[in-house]
Amino acid sequence: MSKEDYRDKIEEHRQSFEEEQQEQQNLSRVSRMNKNGSNNKKPKKTKQRKFPLMTILFVAFILIPLTILIYFVQFYDPGKTIEEAEKDTLDSVVEIDKTGSKAEASTSSDKDKDDKANEQAKEQAQKDAEKLAAQQKAAEEAKKAEEAKKAEQAKIAQQQAEAAKKAEEAKKAEEARKAEQAKQNAANAKTHTVKSNENLYRIALKYYGDGSEATLAKIRAANGMPNDTVFVGQVIKLP
Known part of the structure; x- marks a missing residue:
C-alpha cells in the first residue's frame, strides 16, 4: 500500500468522525425539538416503528462510539501530526513487508536448499547405479573371458589328445608295416645251401655276377658271418 493510500484512508476516517459528530448534534437538536413541541401538540395515534428507532439508537450509542474508540486507539496520537502518524503507519507497513519478505526469502532459501x-x-x-551397472558388466565380461579361456584350453587339450592318438596310431601302423615288410622280405629272401668245393666268392658270382668286396660284405651282413668261411650244408641268405 502506498503513502497516498494511507493518506486517503486517514482522511476518510477524519471525515467519518466529523459526520458522526454532525449526526449526533442533529439527533440532539431533534430530540430537543420533540421535547419542546410535546407540550403544545397532541400526540398522534400513529403506529410506532420500534425496529428503525432501535437501529438508530444502536448505531448512535454503540457503533459510532466504538468506531471512534478504535480510531483513537489505532491511529490517534495527540503528540503527533497527521503527517507523522502517516509516516509511522507507513514505517510499520514497510517493516511488516520487510518481515514478510525476509520470511519469504527464508522459505525460498530453504526450498532452494531442499531442491x-x-x-x-x-x-x-544415478552415479551409484551407473557404477553398479559398470561393475556388473565388468564381472560378466570377466566371466565370459574365463569361460572362453577354459573352452580354448579344453579345445587345445582335445586337439593334443587327438594328435597324440593319431601319432600313436601312425606309429603302430608303421611298426605293423615294417613287420609286414620284414615278413615279406623274409618270405621273398633267397637261400643257398653250400655244397662241396664252393666258397663265398663263387656263390656271389653265381647269384649276383659280381664277386667284389661290397657284394661279399652284403652277404656276410645278411647272415651275420664274421668272415668269408663257409662249410658244406650251410644255408646262406642271399639279400
Missing part, C-alpha cells in the same frame, strides 16, 4: 539436496541425492543415486 539442491534432492538434486544432489538424485545425481548420487
Whole structure:
C-alpha cells in the first residue's frame, strides 16, 4: 500500500468522525425539538416503528462510539501530526513487508536448499547405479573371458589328445608295416645251401655276377658271418 493510500484512508476516517459528530448534534437538536413541541401538540395515534428507532439508537450509542474508540486507539496520537502518524503507519507497513519478505526469502532459501539436496541425492543415486551397472558388466565380461579361456584350453587339450592318438596310431601302423615288410622280405629272401668245393666268392658270382668286396660284405651282413668261411650244408641268405 502506498503513502497516498494511507493518506486517503486517514482522511476518510477524519471525515467519518466529523459526520458522526454532525449526526449526533442533529439527533440532539431533534430530540430537543420533540421535547419542546410535546407540550403544545397532541400526540398522534400513529403506529410506532420500534425496529428503525432501535437501529438508530444502536448505531448512535454503540457503533459510532466504538468506531471512534478504535480510531483513537489505532491511529490517534495527540503528540503527533497527521503527517507523522502517516509516516509511522507507513514505517510499520514497510517493516511488516520487510518481515514478510525476509520470511519469504527464508522459505525460498530453504526450498532452494531442499531442491539442491534432492538434486544432489538424485545425481548420487544415478552415479551409484551407473557404477553398479559398470561393475556388473565388468564381472560378466570377466566371466565370459574365463569361460572362453577354459573352452580354448579344453579345445587345445582335445586337439593334443587327438594328435597324440593319431601319432600313436601312425606309429603302430608303421611298426605293423615294417613287420609286414620284414615278413615279406623274409618270405621273398633267397637261400643257398653250400655244397662241396664252393666258397663265398663263387656263390656271389653265381647269384649276383659280381664277386667284389661290397657284394661279399652284403652277404656276410645278411647272415651275420664274421668272415668269408663257409662249410658244406650251410644255408646262406642271399639279400
